[in-house]
Amino acid sequence: MNDEAEISETVLDGVRIVRVTGEFDSDGADGAARCFAVPASGSARATVVDLAEVTFADSSLLHTLLTARLRHGEAGVPFVLAAVSPPVLRLLELTDTARVFTRAADLAAALKLTRP
Numbered sequence: 001m002n003d004e005a006e007i008s009e010t011v012l013d014g015v016r017i018v019r020v021t022g023e024f025d026s027d028g029a030d031g032a033a034r035c036f037a038v039p040a041s042g043s044a045r046a047t048v049v050d051l052a053e054v055t056f057a058d059s060s061l062l063h064t065l066l067t068a069r070l071r072h073g074e075a076g077v078p079f080v081l082a083a084v085s086p087p088v089l090r091l092l093e094l095t096d097t098a099r100v101f102t103r104a105a106d107l108a109a110a111l112k113l114t115r116p
Helices: 026-035 059-075 086-094 107-113
Strands: 006-012 015-024 046-057 079-082 102-104
Touching: 006 026, 015 026, 015 059, 026 059, 046 059, 046 086, 046 107, 059 079, 059 086, 079 107, 102 107
Parallel strands: 015 046, 046 079, 079 102
Antiparallel strands: 006 015
């Protein structure tokens, strides 16, 4: 892979936003798992994962997203995928998992979905 995945994290209006960019394979899975974890109590009311700039994704990203979705659901914390890039959308569609995620067209729409 040429364009190594980068993951950044911010909190905006009580929502943790995790941005993933570049090519995501097993090398980025551990870092992503930490970033996608359920927020500590009181630190954020939801997690939004911005996937707009992911240029490659394999099953390691899928596994990480599915695990995060499950953990957030168990904790009652919203988990939203924003601006899903074509490579990620293709992965979700090929594996018939697109339907299990809450998705939004862009970050603004995702933030609206997390409002109390």
